[in-house]
Amino acid sequence: MSKFIPNTTLNYSPNFDLKKRKVKEIKFIIFHYTGMKNEKEAISQLTSIKSKVSSHYFIKTNGDIVTLVPDLYVAWHAGVSSWKRYKSINKYSIGIEISNPGHKYSYKKFSKKQIKSILNLSSFLIKKYKIKSNFILGHSDIAPDRKQDPGEKFPWKYLSKNKIGYWHNLNEKKLSKNRNLKIDKLDKDKFIKNIHKLGYPKNIFFDKHDYLELLTIAFQRRFRQELVNGNIDQECLVISENLIKNSNKFC
DSSP states (O other): OOSSSSSSSEEOOOOOOOOOOOOGGEEEEEEEEEOOOSHHHHHHHHOOTOOEEEEEEEEOOOOOOOOOSSSSSSOOOSSSSSSSHHHEEGEEEEEEOOOOGGGGGGGOOOOOOHHHHHHHHHHHHHHHHHHHHHHGEHHHHOOTTTTTTOHHHHHHSHHTTTTTOOOOOOOOHHHTTTOOOOOOOHHHHHHHHHHHHHHHHOTSSOOHHHHHHHHHHHHHHHHOOOOSSOOOOOHHHHHHHHHTTTHHHHO
């Protein structure tokens, strides 16, 4: 692996399922930020048997990649999660933790070296496991009621230009004119229907109004990063319609 992914070291975590999975079961890449004060704390957490959390890879601020759990073992990174017809995404995914203090501790931009490593590692995994663009997700996509990571500073647009994940193909200047324009209930329902169609999970155990706001925030963190407010406006609707229209290109 080091031939393809530079600066890769091993620091195995005990937090994984003992039963190996088949190569064909790996269908997702899930990105996380660590959300901890510092890198040392984050690695300690991911490798502590007491924490019961892990991921397959950890990307340091300097871009170095640490292997925590081998690909064919299920790492404990996604928790209660779903996307399309898949539940418990741990079973089907490779988790990548990226060192970043997150929203709780002065959330910051990901470093250029981290982004380069994300590109290298993701490209390698996509090719190896034939992972589809719409199955390359953030933790908040698969668990919008619980998670914020990797957040609105994660470079989804840039990654999509390098065939990692997907993005809309709308003109940004024209699109921004739709920002904060109110829409009626029918269009709001259409937006929600669209994002469920993309794969965002339905949640029957949560207050509907609160959950729709969290769902909208997750969508905005991914596709409308300039304004994350939980309000469904014309811009959100237009983006969702464009993604649905072009979904055959990244499925």
